[in-house]
Amino acid sequence: MISDLNSRGESSGEVPTNGHGPAGDPAASNAIAVEHIVKKYGDFTAVDGVSFNVKEEEIFGLLGPNGAGKSTLIRMMTTLIPVTAGSARIAGHDVQNDPDAVRRAIGVIPQALTSDLDLTIEENLNIYAKLYDVPAKKRKAAIDELLELVDLTKWRSAQTKTLSGGMRRRLEIARGLVHSPRIFFLDEPTTGLDPVSRVAVWEMLTNIKSHRQLTILITTHYMDEADRLCDRIAIVDHGKLVALDTPAALKASVPGSNVIEAQFDNVPAGWEDRLKKMSEVTSVQHEGAGMYRVLTGDGSRTTTELVEAAVHSGVKIRSLSVQNTTLDDVFVHYTGRQLRDELVKAHAFVMPPRPGLQP
Ligand SMILES: Nc1ncnc2c1ncn2[C@@H]1O[C@H](COP(=O)(O)OP(=O)(O)OP(=O)(O)O)[C@@H](O)[C@H]1O
């Protein structure tokens, strides 16, 4: 299913979507068409021959660890940096031949927060509306509607520097939509936010999607975010596309349908090999501190065997959980590494300090 992605750009069989949009409709036209795109910085290849299509009104996720090339892909698609080779067509316009037409069709939320801290929420939105030539008569109505959509109406006169990270993100999302773009690019909109604010941003994006005809391309390194929001997900690693499909199809493509996470005390030598030999087990990862992640086609049968083996060998089970396969397992399956590890190794993005009080 996933083979040859970087040359062809799509999985071979189109699979049903999870119901969020028309991703499975072969008649739907492409809002974004990227072909064999490459970005080199000197000798270093940041994006290495990536191809994919995004259909009108689809929510498409680029998922990958730090340094995978997600922002570089977005920067090329949004005309911010030149393409080294290959092409990208956005709303039918080529990014290299017709960048102005591309810019008129898109809204972009960059990874770093960029609203003016000394202005109020409303002033920030007004400036963008003027920059994008939104007619004066329509400006107030457009801003009122957006403030409602992102749930910031009552803070419209608050200075931006007094807002929490989550509120600033919501302001920036409203700002990116002020000229009613057809295609919306969001680069890691929830990185650095607390879990409650992250969920608020997800709900807001879903809400916006239900009110507007919008194609959304979002980058993230959060598996749960990609799973919950996206119609289809492209997994990017070291500048290459390693998998592309609906979240459900990606999970179904991993051998094994359940994951057992178990933590043991006093494991004997060869314990990992014993786990690997149990019925239906397709892979075992030792995550340190006695914690093992076991992929299996039959969660209950493997659990029984595992408990029996532990009792027999005098191994204490500190914790044990059985779940369905997640996108974490998909990432491990296609890259051989854990996304979590990659993120811990990399330098974490930290939300800028927030002077003043929260309103
Ligand atoms: N201007 C540049 N000059 C040289 N190398 C660059 C430049 N911009 C990005 N890179 C490199 O290209 C690779 C991809 O970077 P990119 O910012 O696209 O990754 P990312 O997937 O967005 O990661 P993150 O999750 O950290 O935002 C990284 O190795 C990065 O160091």
Ligand SMILES: [Mg+2]
């Ligand atoms: Mg990035």
